[in-house]
Each structure stands twice: as C-alpha cells, then as structure tokens.
Amino acid sequence: MRSARVVSRTAFVLLITAAALVSRVVATQVVPADRRSSTTEITDVTGRPLSPFAPAGAANVIFFIATDCPISNSYAPEIQRICKDYAAHDVSCALMYEDADLSSSASHLDASVRRHLQEYRYSDIPAAIDRSRTIAKRAKASVTPQAVVIDRSGTVRYRGRIDNFYAALGHTRREVTARDLRDAVDAVLSGRSVRHAETEAVGCFIVDPSEFRK
Secondary structure (H helix, E strand, O other): OHHHHHHHHHHHHHHHHHHHHHHHOOOOOOOOOOOOOOOOOEEEOOOOEEOOOOOOOOEEEEEEEOOOOHHHHHOHHHHHHHHHHHHOOOEEEEEEEOOOOOOOOHHHHHHHHHHHHHHOOOOOOOEEEOOOOHHHHHHOOOEEOEEEEEEOOOOEEEEEOOOOOEEEOOEEOOOOOOOHHHHHHHHHHHOOOOOOOEOOOOOEEOOOHHHHHO
C-alpha cells in the first residue's frame, strides 16, 4: 500500500507540474516539423545556395510546385501576387520543384524547370529542384501546390493550401472565400497564433524518387 501511495503521489506531482508548464506556454501555434538545424541548404537553379528554413527576414514561404501539375500551374499568378505583396513586409518566397525526374540526365529536368520559370513568369522568386525530396520531407509537404510558412526562428507556422478555390480535384468554387496562406502570413507578422495552422491542399501528389527505382 505504501508503494501505491508513493506512485499515486508522484503521478499527482507530475500532473500538476505539467499543468503549470502548459499554462506558461506562449500562445504561438506551430505545426509539428523536423527540428533539425535550420541551415538545411539546397542549390537553386542559378547555382546559388538557398536556405528555405532559415529566413533572412520575418518569414519565408516555400511553394511546392511541379511543371506538369495543372492545379499548381493555375496558381502561378496568385503565387506571384503573394510574393510581391509581402516582399515589403520582409517576407521572402522560394519555389521548390517536386517534379519526378525520369530522365537519365539531370540536365533534362533543369532545362524543363527553366522553361517553366520563363513561361509562367517566375522571374523574381528563387527556385530550386528538390530532387531527393529533402525539403519536402522536412516540411512534410505532400502535394503540389502546397505552401509552407517558416518564421524567423525556423519554425513551421503553416502548411497547406494557398486558398480554397479548389474544393476538390476537378471542382472549383465560383469565388475564393478563404485565403489561408495570406491569413497565416499576416498572423506571423503580427505576432499572433495562426488560426488554421494546417489545411488540406488539393493537387498532385509528391512522389518519392525511390518509388521509381523499385
């Protein structure tokens, strides 16, 4: 009986301690993410190092896209508008291409991405090809298009759709009624918690390259 009382008393103390800790947590909503060093780098299409998880400013928005995904391509104008609108607020953007590279030559996908950047007028946004899915895996991105917001500390604050124009594959709304990404960035800039820190993105699945080698 004595040992039972000791265990019970210990459990009670632990419960009280946990409650106290929770009550002291600042109300900053975050999305579970890989907390490895924020200096994860990838080389962009111009050969320069890109650190999407280490914003130089207030935040960085990673857009996971693909050259051959129709939904992803349809968002090109809005992606550009978002990046332009928030540039003045110290928010950067990066395009992460998640194309399936089925060619034996790396230069084939490189050329395809460069053509895509030109065709869709992505002239002022850094872009990289996430061949090994290193960036997608760390950000837990699963489809294109999908947006991930990284705050100044390297924490993922939002992951999901850009807005709710697509209700489902092949089904669009007459007008956008929820601009989730913009709302998330606004919250980060104002120091508030993101109301909907994770939303479901509609698009093309990101496939691990290892699947093609099986």
